[in-house]
Amino acid sequence: MLLSDALRLKTPQSVSFSGAGGKTTAIFQLAREFPQAIVTATTHLGSWQTSLADRHIVAIKFSDLDEITSEGVTLVTGEIEEGRTKPVSQDVLYWLREVSGEKYVPLFIEADGSRQKSLKSPADHEPPIPEFVDTAVVVAGLNTLGKPLTDEHVHRAGLFSQITGLDINQQVTPDSVTRMLTHPQGGLKNIPPTARRIALLNQADTPELQSTGGGMAQDLLDHFDSVIVGSLNHNSFQTFEHTAGIVLAAGASTRFGAAKQLLDWKGKSFVRHVAETALQAGLWPVVVVTGFQSEEVESALHGLPVNIIYNPDYRQGQSTSIRTGINFLKPGRSHDSIGSAIFLLTDQPQIPVEVIRTLVESHTQKMQSIVAPLVLENRRANPVLFDRVTFPNLLQLEGDIGGRAIFSKYKVEYIPWHDDMLLLDVDNTEDYKRLIDIENNK
Numbered sequence: 001m002l003l004s005d006a007l008r009l010k011t012p013q014s015v016s017f018s019g020a021g022g023k024t025t026a027i028f029q030l031a032r033e034f035p036q037a038i039v040t041a042t043t044h045l046g047s048w049q050t051s052l053a054d055r056h057i058v059a060i061k062f063s064d065l066d067e068i069t070s071e072g073v074t075l076v077t078g079e080i081e082e083g084r085t086k087p088v089s090q091d092v093l094y095w096l097r098e099v100s101g102e103k104y105v106p107l108f109i110e111a112d113g114s115r116q117k118s119l120k121s122p123a124d125h126e127p128p129i130p131e132f133v134d135t136a137v138v139v140a141g142l143n144t145l146g147k148p149l150t151d152e153h154v155h156r157a158g159l160f161s162q163i164t165g166l167d168i169n170q171q172v173t174p175d176s177v178t179r180m181l182t183h184p185q186g187g188l189k190n191i192p193p194t195a196r197r198i199a200l201l202n203q204a205d206t207p208e209l210q211s212t213g214g215g216m217a218q219d220l221l222d223h224f225d226s227v228i229v230g231s232l233n234h235n236s237f238q239t240f241e242h243t244a245g246i247v248l249a250a251g252a253s254t255r256f257g258a259a260k261q262l263l264d265w266k267g268k269s270f271v272r273h274v275a276e277t278a279l280q281a282g283l284w285p286v287v288v289v290t291g292f293q294s295e296e297v298e299s300a301l302h303g304l305p306v307n308i309i310y311n312p313d314y315r316q317g318q319s320t321s322i323r324t325g326i327n328f329l330k331p332g333r334s335h336d337s338i339g340s341a342i343f344l345l346t347d348q349p350q351i352p353v354e355v356i357r358t359l360v361e362s363h364t365q366k367m368q369s370i371v372a373p374l375v376l377e378n379r380r381a382n383p384v385l386f387d388r389v390t391f392p393n394l395l396q397l398e399g400d401i402g403g404r405a406i407f408s409k410y411k412v413e414y415i416p417w418h419d420d421m422l423l424l425d426v427d428n429t430e431d432y433k434r435l436i437d438i439e440n441n442k
Contacts, residue, residue, distance in 0.1 A: 001236075001237050001239075001365075001366065001367060002033050002235075003026065003029055003030050003033065003228075003232070003235070003237060004030055004033045004034070005367055006228050006230070006237040006238075006239045006367070007030070007135070007137070007198060007200075007226075007228065007239075008226070008239075008339075009030070009106070009135070011104075012034070012100065012104050012105050012106035012107075013106055013107075013133075013134040013135055014097055014100060014106075014107045014109065014130070014132060014133045014134050014135075015030075015106065015107070015108050015109065015133060015134065015135045015136075015137060016109045016110075016111045016127075016129045016130065016133045016135070016136045016137065016195075017108065017109065017110050017111060017137045017139060018111040018112045018122070018126075018127035018129060018136070018137070018138055018139070018187075018190075019112070019114070019120065019137075019138045019139035019140055019181075019187060019200075020114030020117050020118055020119050020120040020139060020140065020141060020155055021114070021117075021118040021119065021139050021140050021141020021142075021143075021144075021202045021203055022139050022141060022200070022202035022203065022232050023110055023112075023114070023139050024045075024049055024052070024110065025202075025232045026137070026139060026200060026202070026232055027039055027108045027110055028052045028053070028073065029232060029235075030106075030108060031053075031073045031106070031108055032073065034105075034106055035071060036070075036071050036072065036073075036074075036103075036105050037072075037073050037074070037105060037106050037107075037108060038068065038074050038076060038096055038099070038100060038105055038106070038107045038108070039053060039073060039074070039075045039076070039107075039108045039109075039110070040075070040076045040077065040088050040092075040093065040096055040107070040108075040109055040110075041077060041085065041087055041088065041109065041110040041111070042087050042088070042093065042109060042110070042111050042127075042128040042129070042130065043087055043110060043111060043112050043113050043126075043127070043128060044084045044085060044086065044087065044113055045077060045084060045085045045110065045113075046083065046084050046085075047080050047083050047084055047085060049075075049085075050075055050077070050080075050085070052073075052075070053072075053073045053074060053075035054070075054071075054072035054073045054074065055070060055072070055073075055074050055075070056074075056075045056076075056077070057074060057075070057076045057077075058077060058078065058079055058080070058085075059076050059077070059078065059088055059089075059092045060078075060079065062092075062095060065092075065095070065096075065099075068096070068099055076088060076092065076096060087128070093109075093130060094132075097130070097132055109129075109130060109133065111126075111127040111128055111129045111130075112126045112127035112128070114155045115155050117141075117144075117153065117154060117155040118140070118141025118142070118143055118144040118153070118154075118203060119140055119141060119144045119153070119154045119155065119160065119172065119177065119180070120154065120155035120156055120160075121154070121155070121156040121157075121159035121160040121162075121163055121180065121186060122156075122159075122185070122186065122189050122190075123156065123159070126189070126190075127189065127190055128190070129190045129191060129192065129195075130192075131192045132192075133192060133195050134195060134196065135195060135196045135197075135198060136191040136192070136195045136196070136197055136198070137198045137199075137200050138181060138187040138188075138191075138197070138198070138199050138200065138224075139200045139202055140177055140180075140181060140187070140199070140200070140201055140202070141202050141203040142177075142201055142202065142203045142204050142209045142212065142213060143203040143205070143209075144172050144177075145171075145172055145173065145174060145177070145209070145212065146171050146172065147171065147172055148169045148170065148171060148172070149161060149166050149167070149168055149169060149170055149171070149172055149176075150168065150169060153172070154172065160176075160180060163179065163180055163183050163185055163186050164176040164179040164180050164183075164186075165179070174212055174215065174216050177216065178216050178219050178220060181199055181220060181223070181224075182219070182220065182222070182223040187199065188223060196225045196226075197223070197224045197225050198224060198225060198226050198227070198228060199217075199220050199224045199226075199227045199228070200227075200228045201213040201216065201217075201227065201228065201229045201230075202230065202231065202232050203231065203232075203233075204229050204230055204231055205231045205233065205234065210229060210230075210238070213227075213229030213230075213238075214229055214238065214240065216229075217229060217240035218240075218282075220240075221240060221241070221242060221337055224337065225241070225337040226239055226240060226241045226337060226339065227239075227240040227241075228240075238364045238365050239339070239364060239367055240364055241337055241338065241339025241340065242283075242284045242285075242337045242338045242339065243282075243283050243284070243338070243339065243340045243341065243342060243360050243363070243385065244283060244284065244285055244286070244287060244325075244329055244338050244340070244341040244342070245275075245278030245279075245281070245283030245284075245285075245286040245287065245341070245342055245344060245356075246287045246289065246322075246325035246326075246341050246342070246343050246344065247271065247274050247275055247278060247286065247287065247288040247289065247306075247344045247346060248289055248318060248321045248322070248325070248343060248344070248345055248346065249261045249271045249274075249288050249289060249290055249291075249297055249346045250289050250290055250291025250292060250294075250311045250314035250320075250321045250324075251291065251292060251314065251318070251321075251346075252291070252292040252314070252315060253292065255427055255428060256426070256427065256428060256429070256432075257429075259292060259293045259296065259297070260346060260347045260426055261292075261293070261297050261300070261346045262293065262296055262297065262300060263426070263432060265349045265350075265435065265436070265439070266439065269300040270346045270347065270349045270426075271288065271297055271300050271301065271346045272300050272301060272304070273349035274344050274345070274346050274348070274349055274351070275288055275301055275304050275306050276304065277344070277349075277351060277352075277353055277356070278306075278342075278344055278356070279304065279305065279306070280353045281353045281356035281357050281360070282357070282360070283342060283356065283360075285306075285307050285328075285329075285338075286304075286305070286306040286307065287306070287307045287308075287309060287325050287328050287329075288301060288306050288307070288308050288309070289309050289310075289311050289314075289321040289324045289325050290308060290309070290310050290311065290314075291310065291311045291312075291314025291315070291321065292314060294310050307328065309324055309325070309328055311324040316399070316400075317398075317399045317400030317401065318400055318401065318402050319397035319398050319399055319400065319401050319402070319405075322343070322394055322397055322402065322403060323394070323395050323397065325341070325343070326341065326391050326394050326395055327395070329341060329391070338388065339363075339387065339388055340360075340363055340385050340386060340387045340388060341385070341386055341388075341391075342356060342359060342360075342383050342384065342385045342386075343382075343383060343384060343386070343402070343403055344382075344383050345382055345383070345425060347425045347426040347427070348382060348383075348422075348424070348425050348426075349435075350421050350424065350435060350438075350439075351382070351383060351421075351422065352419070352421075355373055355383070355417055355419075355422065356383060358415055358417075359371050359372075359373070359383070359384075359385040359415065360385065362413070362415055363385055363387065366413070367387065368385075368387065368411070368412075368413045369386075369387045369389055369390055369410035369411060369412070370384065370385065370386055370387065370390060370403075370406075370407065370410050370411075370412040370413070371384070371385040371412075371413050371414075371415060372384040372385070372412060372413075372414055372415070373414070373415050373416075373417040373422055374414035374415065374416055374417065375417050375418070375419065375420050375422050375423055376418075376420050376423075379423060380404075380414070381417065381422035381423050382422060382425075384403055384404075386403060389410075390403075390406060390409075390410060393406045393409055394406065421438070424438075
């Protein structure tokens with residue numbers, strides 16, 4: 001996976017990088033993934049970093065920037081003094097932003113220094129993140145984990161200790177790094193309120209560190225829109241975002257003759273089983289779209305931490321419930337971390353937690369547009385995961401059709417699954433009896 005894909009930088013943006021553990025590497029690696037890119041800094045850079053660009057412009061006056069639209073990577077800094085570059089002036093910085101927007105070229109900004117350490121704590125004057133950035137990436141290196149908290153390993157170890165409560169010379173732990181990244185005077189410091197927040201956990205060069213980073217991601221997602229765990233050296237990344245669970249529980253069940261959402265299975269209603277499965281799988285938020293017999297369905301969900309949304313147009317078909325669920329996930333400060341959604345049908349209470357987690361894990365590693373199970377003889381099954389890039393098309397659905405109507409618009413990846421129970425949905429009383437019999441004969 002390209003770093004730009006992991007960061008969801010499909011279109012040019014203004015992106016700041018702060019923290020420690022690979023900022024410069026990340027910036028220039030990312031810049032090379034675009035035909036043309038501008039790199040600058042609101043802090044000092046080592047003069048050696050100028051060789052990483054195709055051209056280096058020392059911007060004292062605007063006429064110095066005539067070559068800014070050349071192909072490749074252009075680094076713009078202030079003057080070089082004592083082996084390092086000065087930051088660009090505010091006038092130059094805002095001019096670069098204008099050029100970036102006009103020419104549709106990404107602008108990448110290094111916003112603090114770390115003296116080649118893998119972790120740091122920002123000083124009072126750091127990080128100077130421009131208020132106009134679209135995305136703020138906070139970098140932390142994982143190879144400091146297990147090492148003592150000293151200035152040898154952590155830039156400004158004393159400040160790190162104050163913020164995290166970790167004593168000097170104690171081993172740096174995943175929890176302490178998480179506390180630093182999520183502290184308002186740590187990783188979140190000076191990030192503009194409108195910017196998308198991304199934590200990049202670099203130096204996950206071993207399976208153990210990858211697993212550790214994945215564990216940290218769950219807590220970090222309470223504060224960041226996404227968490228990237230990986231290795232810039234190996235160009236290997238996983239993108240952790242929230243996956244929503246949308247339970248479609250609005251149908252009138254006309255073929256069955258009764259509300260399938262309320263059928264009993266193993267002592268609970270279908271809809272409660274499905275909602276509990278979504279919660280156990282770690283989906284967030286879990287949205288239950290109701291319609292037919294909505295009061296009874298809502299009552300069946302009593303006590304569960306789910307969002308219940310009534311669809312007044314449910315009789316017009318499944319597409320209206322899909323649109324209702326997706327509309328609930330429209331971007332906003334609380335929902336920007338939702339990267340995908342899994343649709344769950346209430347007539348399939350037998351769907352296991354494991355298949356949902358497998359879909360999410362696959363999406364974390366590859367960021368596919370659509371992921372679905374494939375059961376026996378290449379038969380497509382439910383549930384299906386849809387990346388957020390598909391949401392606009394899902395919102396265009398009409399009539400009694402589901403998400404499969406947009407499969408032709410995207411590359412769909414199928415995950416082999418060897419349990420044909422995924423193929424059973426309760427359309428009639430015979431299906432219901434079969435479901436009960438299968439459970440009784442286990």
